[in-house]
Amino acid sequence: MRIVNYPHPTLRRTSKSLRRVDDDLRSMVRRMFELMYDAKGIGLAANQVDLPYRMFVINPSGDAARPEEEQVFINPVLSKPKGSEEAEEGCLSLPGLYAPVRRPETITLQAYSLSGEPVDATLSGLLARVVQHETDHLNGVLFVDRVSPTTQLDISPTLEEFETQFASQRQRGEIPSDAEILARLAALEAERT
Ligand code: CO
16 A cells, blocks of 8 residues: 555546454554554545545644544535635645635534444534545545635646656556556445445
8 A cells, every 4th residue: 555646647537435444454443543643744635545435534733642633524525514714735745736625614424433423513623624534535535626826827837846756656656547446446445435
């Protein structure tokens, strides 16, 4: 398992709801937390590690030594957006790129935990932002899609660099073809969604 970067096609795919939680899924979650901490992130969605499931992990502290702040959200649904707030965001699939994004200030989250317990929470501040950013991932949306037109112009050279890098990695055979990627995701979906 590794984190995939923009413009990997899995990042643009709508993830599928999970039907069950089993030991395999729990080890995937563990590995996602490890990759997230290694990359100094505070959230990571399943499609960022090339998995097609509606699931993400967060630890707002970003600190592996504070596992009590770890949370896993399965099949998240957001509702009741209120207010509007702009703050800088980054993404482990676009390393080094940061830009201001305007989002609702508070949001209600319904999901399941890794132990299958229903979650129903009204979130604000950093937690609301991270949860919205990660839920976007599951719908194939990246934070760079949500920046202002001016910011879009500013960041477009950086996005082009990511695209060039991806193309050369693919040329070197380090990334499978779109068809191979989609076939693998379809097999994983058939198993668990
Ligand atoms: Co992200």
